[in-house]
Amino acid sequence: MPRNYKRVSVSTSDGRRHYTVERRGSLLECASADVRDGKLSVRQAAKKYDVSKSTLHDYMTKKHVKKPGGQTVFTPEEELHIVNRVITLGEWGLPIDTFELRMLIKCYLDERGITVKCFKNNLPGTDWSSCFLLRHKNQLAQRVSQNIKVARAKVGPIEINQYFDNLEKTLKDVPPSNIINYDETNLSDDPGNKKILVRRGTRYPERVMNHTKSNISIMFSCSGSGKMLPPYVVYKAVNLYDTWTEGGPSNVRYNRTESGWFDSNTFEDWFFKVGLPHAKRQDSKVVFIGDNLASHLSLSVVEACEEHNIDFVLLPPNSTHLTQPLDVAVFRAVKTHWRKILSEFKTSSIGRRSVSLPKSEFPKLLGQLLNRISDNIMKNIMNGFRKCGITPLNRQEPVNQAEEDSPEAAGASNDGTLETQELEASTITDGTAMTQATGTSTGTGDEMCAIDESDIVMYLQEPILDKRERMIFDLDVTSWPQ
Known part of the structure; x- marks a missing residue:
């Protein structure tokens, strides 16, 4: 709590005036007005309004313009x-x-x-x-938030509908070219695993290839019309060297942070160097759609948005697999091509000599990545906006997907799966005279064959696709690079 100063009560014999700060201003203003109009002298006005003569004189000559007491840091x-x-x-x-x-x-x-x-x-x-x-208690107030369970915090149809209620108002009369989706991802220094041919019976197949756990953050942004804005790269470093920015695409921006992730400064730099120039070229309102990280926004960004008719629409938490076009339809192709490009670099002479990916080589690899995804990038972006219900505006598809992914639907699905598994298990055990206790099955002859319980388990378990994979499969798969 702040340290509230309480004035000690004193008698009037010491010459102090017992008026409040608020009343003091009105008294001095009335007294100075009478003096300026020639009705009273300074001494007479001080006596009439019960204020100090020196205080009134200082007020009229503007000797002390600050308010009494401690001064605030900001005006x-x-x-x-x-x-x-x-x-x-x-x-x-x-x-x-x-x-x-x-x-x-x-x-x-x-x-x-x-x-x-x-x-x-x-x-x-x-x-x-x-x-x-x-x-500023008349404008701002603190409220205690409620703690909710994890299952309730998961995004569902209610959250998606609330998001679209706001989206419909914000995107009214906004063309697709003025709707910008931004999201950051990382390109890792690990080309991933691949299937190789080895001698049958090899338990630990390996290949020699340098890799590390380091990542390079990159901000992608695109419009609803299918246009990709210049990427923005953030290295994990204290300083940024010229060699780390040479040899790549000319329109890419580069920066660095000690953590390697985006913070308020880097996001502000991206906004003023990439996002705002694109918004200024548009003739009407521009809307940015992205995640709701507090580190992404600063006072300068908010002020620029109000000045240039820009709105932000922040996605609901845990909903990027439903509402983020870049997540839904772009990043998979980006990561797939990046792993191929990184594998090719790792097998080159420079890559074999380097323990990790040199930052001086990254711009060249990034140029290759942008060239490879350029053929289908426009179609993928537009598919992502359509799948997320942004352009054209259609909340039904994300809401239906949220209903399928909700805990209630998952619980009902699990119950049905368990019942089906029990029925199939009873059919298997009863239909072939299988004795589960002995692990044997009797056929028409005298031969006996052992039953492996793991085979039954593998038979009963059904593959479950990841949410994001199911959404990607719903897209036009012909648009993905082979």
Whole structure:
């Protein structure tokens, strides 16, 4: 809680005035007005309104323009600017807590090169956030969120319908070329496993190929009309060297972070160098659709969106397999081609000598990747927007998929599978005179053959496709590269 200062009560004989700060301003304004109009002198006005003569004189000469007491770090205009941005984030479906508010202020100060001595490492303390909310209690309020179970947190038809209710209002009269879907993924330094020919009976087939667990983050973005925006690469490094950006496509942007992942600074750089230039070329409102990570948005991004008629639509949590076009129809082809390109590089002379993927070689490999996916990329993007119900706007397909994936449907499916398995097991055991206790089966002759229980288990288990694979199979498979 903030440290609330309480003034000690004093008598009037010491010359102090016992008016509140709010009343003080109105009294001084009335007194100064009478003096300016020539009705009273400074001494007479001070006596009439019960204020100090020196205080009234300083007020009229604007000697002390600041309010009494401790001063705030930001001006009232700056604080109002912050309040409006916080409200905008909440309207976009991304409410923040006090810690995220403090991190937002730290990024705001770091971007402008401002150092506040009372903030440790430019990070405001809990007292500042509490006092900030107290000063703006008419605009902002804290509410306690409820804890829900994991099964309830999973996305279902209700969440998808709520998302589409907001989407329909936001996308009204917005053409497909003005709808941008963005998502970050990573390209790993592991070409993956593949089937090889070995001597029969080999238990541990291996191949010699250098690989590591390192990844390079990359932001892809595309429009509903099938256009791919320039990719944005983020290396895991402290510094960014020129050799890491040479030899690749000319329109790709590069950056680096210590973690190798996107943060508010890198997302802001992507927005101003890739997203905003595309939005400025459009004649009407532009909508960005992406995940709801708090690290993706800063005050500068929100301000630019309000200035250039840009809206953000944030996807519901755990729903990217239903609502993210890049996840649904693009990233699978990207990862498949990347593993092939990486395998070819690993077998080259440079790749065999390198323990890991050199960052100086990555731009060239990225250029090969973009060339290989260019033939079908437009069709895949448009299929992804259609499958997610964005263009054309159709909520039925994602809602139906969410109903199939809901816990209630899964429970009913599991019950039916268990009943079927029990029926099949009883049919097998009763129809062929199989004695499960002895593990033998009697045929028409005198021969005896052993029954392996693992065969029965494998027979009863049915393959279950992953949610995302089922969605991909529903697409036009001819559009995927062979």
